[in-house]
Amino acid sequence: xxxxxxxxxxxxxxxxxxxxxxxxxxxxxxxxxxxxxxxxxxxxxxxxxxxxxxxxxxxxxxxxxxxxxxxxxxxxxxxxxxxxxxxxxxxxxxxxxxxxxxxxxxxxxxxxxxxxxxxxxx
Amino acid sequence: xxxxxxxxxxxxxxxxxxxxxxxxxxxxxxxxxxxxxxxxxxxxxxxxxxxxxxxxxxxxxxxxxxxxxxxxxxxxxxxxxxxxxxxxxxxxxxxxxxxxxxxxxxxxxxxxxxxxxxxxxxxxxxxxxxxxxxxx
Numbered sequence: 001x002x003x004x005x006x007x008x009x010x011x012x013x014x015x016x017x018x019x020x021x022x023x024x025x026x027x028x029x030x031x032x033x034x035x036x037x038x039x040x041x042x043x044x045x046x047x048x049x050x051x052x053x054x055x056x057x058x059x060x061x062x063x064x065x066x067x068x069x070x071x072x073x074x075x076x077x078x079x080x081x082x083x084x085x086x087x088x089x090x091x092x093x094x095x096x097x098x099x100x101x102x103x104x105x106x107x108x109x110x111x112x113x114x115x116x117x118x119x120x121x122x
Numbered sequence: 123x124x125x126x127x128x129x130x131x132x133x134x135x136x137x138x139x140x141x142x143x144x145x146x147x148x149x150x151x152x153x154x155x156x157x158x159x160x161x162x163x164x165x166x167x168x169x170x171x172x173x174x175x176x177x178x179x180x181x182x183x184x185x186x187x188x189x190x191x192x193x194x195x196x197x198x199x200x201x202x203x204x205x206x207x208x209x210x211x212x213x214x215x216x217x218x219x220x221x222x223x224x225x226x227x228x229x230x231x232x233x234x235x236x237x238x239x240x241x242x243x244x245x246x247x248x249x250x251x252x253x254x255x256x257x258x
Binding site for chain 1: 191195208218244
């Protein structure tokens with residue numbers, strides 16, 4: 001891996017932010033396509049939101065593969081946890097879910113765990 | 123907290139199955155050794171010796187991935203997105219465990235601690251629900 005220029009770093013940050021944001025929105029659309037308790041699950045396959053979410057996941061994965069070519073796995077893996085922060089934000093704005101201390105605590109614990117996994121693998 | 127875990131149980135279980143499928147899909151791709159397949163297109167691998175097994179592994183990986191996505195979507199219908207989506211992080215845990223068992227990859231002590239911490243975080247998030255927030 002060659003040293004990164006300022007331009008590289010800007011590109012990496014932009015891709016990281018958009019990739020994690022897209023991944024989080026993808027799960028929002030998947031949820032939108034999913035009927036709540038007791039609904040007919042086959043409806044999922046007829047919902048355009050399901051395919052929109054799927055395509056967005058593929059785009060996010062492409063961004064992730066790009067990052068893996070620029071940065072070591074041990075750095076990309078924990079950075080991917082940004083997705084959970086986006087999800088907390090979008091589920092609050094778009095679905096009216098409350099951001100609780102407990103959710104933030106759980107998310108922080110997960111991020112610490114992912115960082116440890118990455119350190120152990122790196 | 124136990125009540126919340128029970129209330130979210132369906133969603134949590136489905137998301138765990140989906141995380142496992144994602145990990146299994148990735149493992150199949152790892153096993154496929156993508157270098158062999160790309161080698162075919164760059165003439166590094168000759169057509170008569172082209173290994174078909176990796177192609178099956180890759181297709182199997184896609185299939186498992188697609189099933190995982192459908193299971194995840196069904197699961198997301200059973201609870202809050204902010205509670206269920208972070209359970210995806212368990213795919214790292216399953217991935218490491220599968221790699222250790224099937225590919226005999228080495229797991230360091232720090233990684234094992236990380237795995238346990240991720241699981242603890244999932245339990246903390248899984249135990250939160252709308253009911254908890256109304257008490258505050």
